Amino acid sequence: MTLSRRDFLKAAGLAIGGAFIATESAQAKPDPNEYAAMLYDATMCVGCNACTNACRQWNGTAPETDDRLLYDAPKELSSDTWTMIQLYQGENDTSFVKRQCMHCVDPACVSGCPVQALQKTAEGPVTYDQDRCIGCRYCMYTCPFHVPRFAWDTAQMPVIAKCTLCADRVQDGLPTACAERCPTSALIFGKRGDLIAEAEKRISENPARYVDHVYGKDDAGGTSVMYLAGVSFENLGLQDLGTKPIPEISEGTANIILPGVLLGAPLLLGMIRLTAKRGGWEDTWPL
């Protein structure tokens, strides 16, 4: 019965693999309140774009001229613009909003990247490793904030580009370049827990000024870049994403399907094989 033994060995091998997968995800995670984070108070922002320029200077990205032919006035993020300010003008209210990677506590892009080119570091920033990246652009698909951008015009070895939360500066104990440069201190850098406390303090001391919500405290499982605003967050392009981390459903499904199929299917097939009626057609083999 060589075949059925082989069947069994194959099934066993796959089962071990399945168990491996299931345990892999049960690792200790750092405390989110210790992450490097930023708080952006839209009511204090004057749209001067000092942050945009600080980011350009630190990261060496090139100024952009888009189809509007305005010098260095990009309309949206791109592979050369990792942060920028956008303007919301409603009928009765106005606000600026800073766009950049939110450095989520449980990022969708990290969960989806096939080669772990995007990683959530222990200090907080979500970093990108171009030596691993294959340019599949799945991260662009999964990010609920539409952040990662691709260097389409680079012919060979294009990269994915996004804010790095100045991981290199944070490592040396410095704040992010944008937060350091902000003239009105609308953007401040610190530990996530401290910034949440500061944000809640601002809301309680000045309830008429703010919408009563710290965006990013729990949204999509929490982000390291958090927002306070005086207008509704929907108008600023920050949607209601619920409080569940985005990867929860996907990883939960993986934890069920992968071991389930890898264990169950071979067993099922083995059982079918052993019990199914054999016709005479096997005698016509080879086909």
Add this chain to the structure above:
Amino acid sequence: MLESNVQEAAISHGVSRRDFLKFCSMMAGVLALPRSYSTYIEQALAAPKRLPVIWLELQDCAGCTEALLRATQPTVSQLVLDVLSVDYHETIMAASGNLAEAAKEATLKAGGYLLVVEGSIPQADNGVYCTVGGKTALQLLEEAAANAVAVVAVGNCASFGGWPKAHPNPTGATFVSDLVKDKPVMNLPGCPYNPVNLTAAIVHFLTFGELPAMDDLHRPLFAYGARIHDNCPRRGHFDAGEFVVAWGDEGHNKGWCLYKMGCKGPVTFHNCPAVGYNDGTSWPIKAGHGCIACSEPDFWELGIYNLADLQQYAPPATYAPVQLPTQKVDPATAGMIGAVAGVAVGAAGVAAYKALSKSDEEAPASPAEKK
């Protein structure tokens, strides 16, 4: 001794006609008038006219007078003032004591003079904190304003009360427009004010017979109509986010924006970036220190090194708007899909209908047909 008009005076003092015309153009520029108006200015300054001026120094430091004495093109400005016949000015007049007071009395009685006031007016304790010749500053102002054609308050003290008015204001200092209500008052605040602005205002008065257009704080718009921030040569650095963060740092050496060092440019109305002080030699920001808002009322309360309030902004129409994620099929894609789907389904539908409504084919065991 006094020449009959400015032009003759100028020429007799060795100023060429060409330089005189240049002065008239410059005045037109300071007054923010079209260049063609320099002709009117030239005519005004050539016409015989003598406007008497009484210059009162009340609770002051004489800084504004000192500024006046450092005026641009001193020769021509002094001539303007000579033509104006400054009948009373405690710091610079030759006379003193009773003679000086008598000169003032004569002008006051004759009327038709321009009253220039320097320094604040103390009101506490019946005004005893500033007295000249036995009269309080309050009395002096009252009697001088009575017959004046117009009142010009030079310096922040006369315009808005100045440093003496700072808390706790022990002398009860107040300012000219708080007290003089029945005469046209023009404020030329600054600490000191910029004498070019006084020269220009007087030239305006001589040319048009009235004080220039003013804002709601009685400041002439040609000098106080725009913020320092709006005309600052370092504005580019502000817009690019290049700020000095410590005295003597790399940014300071490169002339970067001083906003973070407390510059009050964004909340101060004055024309310092355009005209400069001391013959256009320099002005605070050019020298590397932020503006302290010395032409604004109660500027000491802002705190020299506190950040100015940047609330007033109007982003340009080209500012990048918020992009909201939308879920919609754009028309081009919709058209394409619709067309392709329509054709595919239509063709398939027709063919399927035909094939399925036909009776079925022969039995499977029949031999294959040769085509």
Add this chain to the structure above:
Amino acid sequence: MAAITRSNKSNIPISFWPLMALTLLGVGLAIYRLVVGLGVSTNMSDHYPWGIWITIDLFLIPVAGAAFTISLLSYFLGREDYHSIIRPAVLAGFLGYGVVGVLLFLDIGRWTQFYNIFIPGFINLHSFLEEVSLCVTLYTAILILEVAPVFLEKWGYKAPIQWINRSIFVIAGAGVVLSMLHQSSLGSMFLLMPHKLHPLWWTPSLPLLFYLQAVYTGLSAVAIAVRLVWRAMGLPIDRMLFRRIGQAMSINLMLYAAIKVGDWMGAGEVPLLLRPDAFGLLAWFQFLIGIILPLGILLSKLVGHTSGPFWAGVFALIGTFIERLVVSWVGLAEPNPVSYIPSFTEIFITIGMIAGAFLLYGVVVRYFKLFPDPKQSHA
């Protein structure tokens, strides 16, 4: 399939030349894309990071999944009646996955590092895209083994054929397991975008839906392809086989429909169906044309009609295409959407690769034994 002709004629069929031209054009454009990069050769952008290549891949993978369904039915369930179509199905599967592989390789931006997806330290087991990549690679290897006998017997290598035949259950079994994994993972990939994908298409049951769709899509492909091939070659039609295929299709279609409708009702999305916007219309279109119409054919007596499963398959494939189109392109929420129309390069690389697959299929049919001799087929 006009590329197929009788094997006793030796002249080159008329369809060879356009297919060859298209294939060469596709290969040339592929080299062009590799040299100039994605920005120049495609119309993909930051708002549409995936284009028709991914859509076509998502469509071809279930179509090529005919191979695993037939394997399951033939080898494990011992269904003799499917015996005659194992080879054509497996070859179609192999060529289909070949096209998918080429399009995927061309799509990734940093293709010189593509092998990173196989490096153990890099592999992200949480990522369904990684899982799809690994499974598709392994499954292609399985398909090579399954289709190898076709070539080996012509070339006279007996020993490898015997080895393959002895191990066929393990090989085919691995193929079924891998297929279940990656067909469902294609759907699971979209679990990470609950807020971006339109609610009428996003559901936690995406893996199951995609798997069921893959089963009936594969069967549809079999019904269509085999019907056309046998017609062209003048072989007798095995009506019982077609009936069985049709029945299997209808079971999966009904399961698929039940889960989809159940999800719409359970998530309160029925009002979205009643809105007269493009998405409501697309959902209705997909459901009516892709599910109801095929079921209408297959649950009636037309299932026994030799063209019944064929046309049901055609409409089911249209439905599958709509589904895969919406999840990969049309159904996604983007800020300030810019419209995406595929570029010439994208379209003709796709057409070229598919033409190449047809060409190779025709060559194999011509020179190798893909179909059993008529007298060996069972009623």
